[in-house]
Amino acid sequence: MSVYTASTTAPVNIATLKYWGKRDKTLNLPTNSSISVTLAQDDLRTLTSVATSKSFSEDQLWLNGKLESLESERTQHCLQDLRNLRAKLESGDSSLPPMSTWKLHIVSENNFPTAAGLASSAAGFAALVVAIAKLYQLPESASEISKIARKGSGSACRSVFGGYVAWEMGSEADGSDSKAVEVAPQSHWPEMKAAILVVSAAKKDTPSTSGMQHTVTTSDLFQQRIHNVVPQRFEEMKKSIQDRDFDLFAELTMRDSNSFHATCLDSYPPIFYMNDTSRQIVKLCHQINEFFNKTIVAYTFDAGPNAVLYYLQENETKLMAFIHQVFQRNSGWESKFSKQDLAAFDSYFAN
Ligand code: DP6
Numbered sequence: 001m002s003v004y005t006a007s008t009t010a011p012v013n014i015a016t017l018k019y020w021g022k023r024d025k026t027l028n029l030p031t032n033s034s035i036s037v038t039l040a041q042d043d044l045r046t047l048t049s050v051a052t053s054k055s056f057s058e059d060q061l062w063l064n065g066k067l068e069s070l071e072s073e074r075t076q077h078c079l080q081d082l083r084n085l086r087a088k089l090e091s092g093d094s095s096l097p098p099m100s101t102w103k104l105h106i107v108s109e110n111n112f113p114t115a116a117g118l119a120s121s122a123a124g125f126a127a128l129v130v131a132i133a134k135l136y137q138l139p140e141s142a143s144e145i146s147k148i149a150r151k152g153s154g155s156a157c158r159s160v161f162g163g164y165v166a167w168e169m170g171s172e173a174d175g176s177d178s179k180a181v182e183v184a185p186q187s188h189w190p191e192m193k194a195a196i197l198v199v200s201a202a203k204k205d206t207p208s209t210s211g212m213q214h215t216v217t218t219s220d221l222f223q224q225r226i227h228n229v230v231p232q233r234f235e236e237m238k239k240s241i242q243d244r245d246f247d248l249f250a251e252l253t254m255r256d257s258n259s260f261h262a263t264c265l266d267s268y269p270p271i272f273y274m275n276d277t278s279r280q281i282v283k284l285c286h287q288i289n290e291f292f293n294k295t296i297v298a299y300t301f302d303a304g305p306n307a308v309l310y311y312l313q314e315n316e317t318k319l320m321a322f323i324h325q326v327f328q329r330n331s332g333w334e335s336k337f338s339k340q341d342l343a344a345f346d347s348y349f350a351n
Pocket of ligand 1: 014015017018019020121152153154155156208302
């Protein structure tokens with residue numbers, strides 16, 4: 001009996017303009033548009049392979065080598081949407097094998113350690129949906145497919161693309177215009193780099209899904225954010241990417257991280273994602289930019305204490321010198337600095 005297979009990878013994306021709040025929980029429709037920068041495919045990604053055959057007796061998922069349940073409503077939503085599109089295709093072409101009625105076997109693996117503290121649901125759902133769309137040979141565009149991934153996890157819609165991605169919130173009640181679109185490919189601004197500073201690998205204490213709804217229902221500041229801050233920032237950030245304007249991109253990214261965490265603090269009772277080390281990193285980034293009299297680094301924090309730093313390749317050594325100086329000299333970076341650099345950093349921190 002024939003077995004049909006397909007594979008794909010989906011990258012981890014980190015929001016530089018945060019999605020925080022749903023206007024529809026079932027369809028995962030957001031209260032604001034968001035933007036992310038996708039980490040390079042070979043760095044952090046999920047690899048998913050899918051197979052289908054008339055002989056399979058149940059849908060099964062192996063996640064990082066372990067058999068996992070496919071029962072969640074979100075996953076079922078995605079599978080149903082994909083099967084419906086396939087059924088539509090089959091109804092117009094009787095030569096196609098009737099895969100829409102067959103069971104699926106799914107094998108998914110992350111190439112990044114859980115200890116990196118990164119949410120894997122975005123890359124995971126994106127890879128799952130794209131792999132099945134490939135298997136079913138669906139003709140829909142990546143933006144159309146992103147709407148299905150969105151139902152798995154909101155941020156997953158952005159991982160359907162690489163590079164710089166916007167998730168347009170849309171206004172339709174059925175979510176038909178709430179989709180990811182490419183702002184620019186990675187090749188548009190290849191000098192952009194990201195570093196993750198792992199502050200804690202512990203599981204977050206307030207998951208994003210419940211945390212954001214808590215903010216929606218209890219924070220006053222949240223209304224200000226979604227109505228008066230994000231719409232303009234969304235346009236400005238897209239432009240900063242199109243213009244490769246790092247100064248502006250960095251400022252908007254840092255401001256948006258701060259604004260999102262402020263709404264978490266303004267929730268009642270408050271939600272704390274950042275800790276003392278996270279705050280030390282924020283301060284350090286501002287000190288670094290001040291020291292060089294130029295914006296060379298931007299920080300952003302998701303629903304946890306770990307920092308993602310964005311910077312341009314040309315400033316990597318300078319930046320790492322500072323980080324290393326503050327967080328111990330044990331990373332092997334000292335060999336990359338000139339004596340002059342090290343002396344300058346030492347005197348800066350001595351003051
Ligand atoms: C802080 O996409 O994980 O990372 O839609 O409920 O699955 P669900 O939430 P999720 O939330 C991500 C929140 C964030 C910001 C972002 O990625 O935009």
